[in-house]
Amino acid sequence: MxxxxxxxxxxxxxxxxxxxxxxxxxxxxxxxxxxxxxxxxxxxxxxxxxxxxxxxxxxxxxxxxxxxxxxxxxxxxxxxxxxxxxxxxxxxxxxxxxxxxxxxxxxxxxxxxxxxxxxxxxxxxxxxxxxxxxxxxxxxxxxxxxxxxxxxxxxxxxxxxxxxxxxxxxxxxxxxxADDSETGVLGSHFQTFSAGAELCRVRSGGTRVRPAEGMDAFMQGAHFEMRGPATYRMAALRLPAFLRQLFERANVTLERLACIVPHQASVKGLAHLEAALRLPADLLVRRLHERGNQLAASIPVALHHAVISGRLKRGQLVALVGSGAGLSFGGSVLRY
Incomplete structure (x- = not known):
């Protein structure tokens, strides 16, 4: 446990x-x-x-x-x-x-x-x-x-x-x-499964693919590569257990959350998160429809929207959750 x-x-x-x-x-x-x-x-x-x-x-x-x-x-x-x-x-x-x-x-x-x-x-x-x-x-x-x-x-x-x-x-x-007990980070959790390391990648830009060894290969490796269906299957398999462990670490239940701010990966990914947790339709903060997947910026942008729109108020609990290349999962639960 x-x-x-x-x-x-x-x-x-x-x-x-x-x-x-x-x-x-x-x-x-x-x-x-x-x-x-x-x-x-x-x-x-x-x-x-x-x-x-x-x-x-x-x-x-x-x-x-x-x-x-x-x-x-x-x-x-x-x-x-x-x-x-x-x-x-x-x-x-x-x-x-x-x-x-x-x-x-x-x-x-x-x-x-x-x-x-x-x-x-x-x-x-x-x-x-x-x-x-x-x-x-x-x-x-x-x-x-x-x-x-x-x-x-x-x-x-x-x-x-x-x-x-x-x-x-x-x-x-x-x-x-924080100088009071009304705000704070209740818990965080991260997991990586490197079996998925090739599912999402940009091969150039580091030391692995080198311009001096051929510009054609370097330019080809400079574009984002994603095996979408395989990424989705692996994430869908691992996500439910990861989320259970995150909420156990934070000692919270879904019912206590004002909202969940997820990485805006894809409409299919958001739908799976909603189904896996059996969430009410309005619990997820969604910005995908007018921002797209903004990589690492997705979560702070969606968090900003939750704050300025009044979805998230001082003293309320929020879960920030996402996935990334690796294949990795991460999340934090905090009292805003």
Whole structure:
């Protein structure tokens, strides 16, 4: 039996989002691929998504979302003591994206610590778990956590079934130590099954596929590859047990949750989550229909929507859950 974890005194002080300039409808993708009208929307569950336009980079979008989160928290950027970027794909190989976010925020001479955490689509949750522990023991006081994704840069446009699912965007939260018992992180849980390591991948960009050994192979490996049906089957098999263990660690039941903020992977994935947990239709926070799958940014963007729409209020319980390449699962339950 999974043991319950002690709650940690960490509070979400503010949330923010950046919506890229270019709105791309599923009708426009129908025309691009020569599909019948309504094909993309019917198969993806997405009405439209947004793509980064000219001048919009991973770090600039992250900084835009961060400014909103800082304003909601009532803080200035200079009051932070740590900046963490949690993206599936960084803006560049070196230096890390958090360095570029720090510069975008005008903090280039501040000395504020800046580093990345990468766990693909689970990057936000993995970083949240690490920072929760760091804040709880007093290592940091006020931390900016951002997830910003330009998925459109590496989509396989020859594969409509995959390319239609994704959108760009950024979400941010400011974290701080809670000074009361009304907020806190009740529990977190992560699992990885590397039998699924080849199901979702981008092979280039690291040291495995090298430009000097052939640019054709490098360019081919630079596009996102996904074996969708196999990914779904493996996730569907593992998800119910994982969720039971998450809720046991947090010592909560579904009935106590105000909402669940899931990774917006696909309409089929969201439907399976709803069916597996036998959820009421309104418990899941859904943004897929007008954001698409934003990789690691999906969860903080959906969380931001839950907060600003009133779906999630102070003192209420929320579960953040997702999956990512690996194949990995992650989740946290917190009292907002």
């Amino acid at each position: 999974t043991m319950a974890m002690p709650a940690l005194p960490v509070r979400i002080l503010g949330t923010g989002e950046h919506i890229p300039h270019e709105q791309v409808s599923s009708a426009a993708l129908d025309k691009r691929w020569g599909k019948p009208a309504g094909w993309t929307a019917r198969h993806s569950g997405i009405d439209h998504r947004h793509f980064a336009g000219a001048g919009e980079t991973t770090s600039s979008m992250a900084a835009s979302a961060a400014i909103g989160a800082l304003a909601a928290a009532g803080l200035e950027a200079g009051e932070l003591d740590c900046i963490v970027s949690a993206c599936s794909v960084p803006e560049q190989a070196i230096p890390c994206t958090a360095v570029l976010v720090q510069r975008e925020l005008g903090l280039h001479d501040s000395g504020i610590a800046a580093f990345d955490v990468n766990a693909t689509c689970l990057s936000f949750l993995a970083a949240l778990d690490m920072l929760t522990a760091a804040i709880a023991v007093g290592r940091y006081q006020r931390v900016l956590l951002v997830s910003s994704e330009v998925a459109s840069a590496g989509l396989p446009w020859h594969d409509p079934a995959t390319a239609m699912l994704f959108g760009d965007g950024a979400g941010a939260v400011v974290l701080g130590r």
